[in-house]
Amino acid sequence: MSASLEKGISVLKEVIDAPIASFFESCVHCGLCAESCLFYTESGDPKFTPIHKVEPLRRIYEQEYTLLGRLKKLFGLSKPVTDAELEEWRVLVYDSCTLCGRCSMVCPVGNDITYMIRKFREGMAVSGHAPPGLIGATTRSIEIGSPMGLRLPAVKAQMKHVEEDTGIEIPLDKEGAEYMVLLSSMEIINFPEYLNAIARIFKQAGKTWTLCSEAFEATNSGIQIGVSDLARVLVQRIVDGAEKLKVKTVISPECGHAYTALRWEGPNLIGRPYTFNVQHILEVLDELRTQGLLKTEGFETQRLTFHDPCQIVRRGGVIEPQRHLLDMIANNYVEMSDPGKMNWCCGGGGGVSAIDEAMPLQLQAFKRKKAQLDELDVQTLVTACANCRIVIEESLEHYQMKLPVIGLTEMIAAHLASSGAGTESRPAKESPP
Secondary structure (H helix, E strand, C coil): CCHHHHHHHHHHHHHCCHHHHHHHHHCCCCCHHHHCCHHHHCCCCHHHCHHHHHHHHHHHHHHHHCHHHHHHHHCCCCCCCCHHHHHHHHHHHHHCCCCCCHHHHHCCCCCCHHHHHHHHHHHHHHCCCCCHHHHHHHHHHHHCCCCCCCCHHHHHHHHHHHHHHHCCCCCECCCCCCEEECECHHHHHCCCHHHHHHHHHHHHHCCCEEECCCCCECCCHHHHHCCHHHHHHHHHHHHHHHHHHCCCEEEECCCHHHHHHHHHHHHHHHCCCCCCEEEEHHHHHHHHHHCCCCCECCCECCCEEECCCCCCCCCCCCCCHHHHHHHHHECCECCCCCCHHHCCCCCCCCCHHHCHHHHHHHHHHCHHHHHHHHHHCCCEEEECCHHHHHHHHHHHHHCCCCCCEEEHHHHHHHCECCCCCCECCCCCCCCCC
């Protein structure tokens, strides 16, 4: 056994905690998780069944922690997990899983398969079987500060552009501000209109906010590759910045896994509660709406729908704010089939979009989202995750679908009232099931 494989197996033994043990023991092998996974539904290949993706982990559990499994191992009746097998499983654990959590929602016995795959990635990474794209992104995050290799000067350049466009000063390292705003690399490079929108919205609302020179990047590649120690470093960087500036709330941007990593996993990773709140930008905007500080005018007249990002909605619980906000500015908004917490993934989350060799599979999986859009015949698609946005844009181009994709924060900013009086929001539509 190679040293890297030995380390990987050791980590896999360690990550098998009480929840994972109970999940393996309670699995009834019903296969319902298969029909919830877009990689299975769009390929028809049984190897993409979610529970099958953790088969090597299940075998290690059986061999190490069950009496029958130990006996089978002793008498050579069960095969050991090998390097070749883990390399084969890389496609299943990384390329064909976005950690979207839909399989966990449909499991009749409540098994969190997403949690199991997340833990499985710990051993995969340590044993040297993580995809090169994710290894590079994580290395850049740790050594440079962002998965795309962006440094503070790139942020400052975008700050200057926004200041020139809006006439609003973009604060940096402002101690005692109410909000510390985080950005993802894609918002810095691909969607700078997000920062423009933030500046205009907070200007109207009269809220104090700041960027942090030591912690501007929200993306947590450590979560995606599956190495908790690295995820901890990236979370701690944000915590240190927020506590140094003594802010009340850290705002996670339109980025799914950034929100999951900071809001839900972060305190456990660093081993203590935060001294500040963490909210997604949608939650903040909805609070401003309820406080009467978000005033809009005019309505979008084209037929549009909203793509619910998995990590923000299904895994993060942010379901209502986006619908309240859309109701302020959209006259012809329609829901997708399976909206809200059961919406289908774009196919590029969980680090999949950073894996070049996974692109053909990701585009095949996107057929599920394409079918949802074809049903509605909309003119605009709105979302609230920069990663979803760029994945969807690339996939739409591949399928020759001319459909603009817009961030909700950006759309809200486009409708900000020019004076103190804005439109009153209408009663929110009925929540999705």
